[in-house]
Amino acid sequence: MYIAFVDEAGYAKGDWASGDLNEQPIFVHAAVIVKCEDLNKLYTSIKTQINKLLEPEHGSRFKDWVEGLGIGNEIKARNVDRGSELGAFKHVREELVSTFLYPEDSLFTSIVVAVHKKEHLEERGDKAFELYAWALRLLSERVHYYVNRRSSKTLLVLDSTPEEGNYLQELESLIKIGSIIYPKNKPFDFIRVKLDSISDIYFGNSKYSLGLQIADFYARFAYSALKRGDPTYPGWS
Numbered sequence: 001m002y003i004a005f006v007d008e009a010g011y012a013k014g015d016w017a018s019g020d021l022n023e024q025p026i027f028v029h030a031a032v033i034v035k036c037e038d039l040n041k042l043y044t045s046i047k048t049q050i051n052k053l054l055e056p057e058h059g060s061r062f063k064d065w066v067e068g069l070g071i072g073n074e075i076k077a078r079n080v081d082r083g084s085e086l087g088a089f090k091h092v093r094e095e096l097v098s099t100f101l102y103p104e105d106s107l108f109t110s111i112v113v114a115v116h117k118k119e120h121l122e123e124r125g126d127k128a129f130e131l132y133a134w135a136l137r138l139l140s141e142r143v144h145y146y147v148n149r150r151s152s153k154t155l156l157v158l159d160s161t162p163e164e165g166n167y168l169q170e171l172e173s174l175i176k177i178g179s180i181i182y183p184k185n186k187p188f189d190f191i192r193v194k195l196d197s198i199s200d201i202y203f204g205n206s207k208y209s210l211g212l213q214i215a216d217f218y219a220r221f222a223y224s225a226l227k228r229g230d231p232t233y234p235g236w237s
Helices: 036-058 063-067 077-082 093-101 117-148 164-176 210-228
Strands: 002-009 026-035 108-116 154-159 179-181 191-193 198-204
Touching: 002 036, 002 117, 002 210, 026 036, 026 117, 026 210, 036 063, 036 093, 036 210, 077 093, 077 210, 093 210, 108 117, 108 210, 117 154, 117 164, 117 179, 117 198, 154 164, 154 210, 164 198
Parallel strands: 002 154, 154 198
Antiparallel strands: 002 026, 026 108, 179 191
8 A cells, every 4th residue: 555645836826827927837746655664664764864964063952843743843845945944954955855855765756747837828728727636637647557557556645725625526536437548649549547546535734744745845846946947956956
């Protein structure tokens, strides 16, 4: 059994198409997929690495706070990206990013789906409003194929969002009815794939899930790297 944590970046509430697409040109959905039996080892590894980053300057002063990550304590990728509210982490910002994206015990697989809003609007016209659910569909298909190829199932845990109702409707349709996929070079043929490897769907607060915080880092730093067109942006170099 797997668990897939999902978060997003570049979300604009309401009519996103009428907003400043230069300010938020991209929408990203990111998933972090890990075997349930590996979850505790992954969390322990990340917390151990964070404590090591802090030890030279702060000793064990923040050890209890780090232990509480995902249990009321949170490191927000947005703040780390902007360099704001870093507190004890201000001297180890890039190392902190690498800890979340590439922990020493790399026990998970990450999947990122990015949509350029302007191109999406031009290509899909009246259906462009489906941007967020459409991106979730693309991500969910890839999560399903990853898990299904391993003859397993997955729990899907998504960060709380105003789109929760739309996402539940989309996911229910994908699991019960299926996703229509058009094979390459066969524009008039299609197959319907039920994403039945997804066994449960939950929405949660990232303050209470270290897994969602990892997904937050993937979504945010993929967003920033793509927005700047810089593949060496901190975390990806």
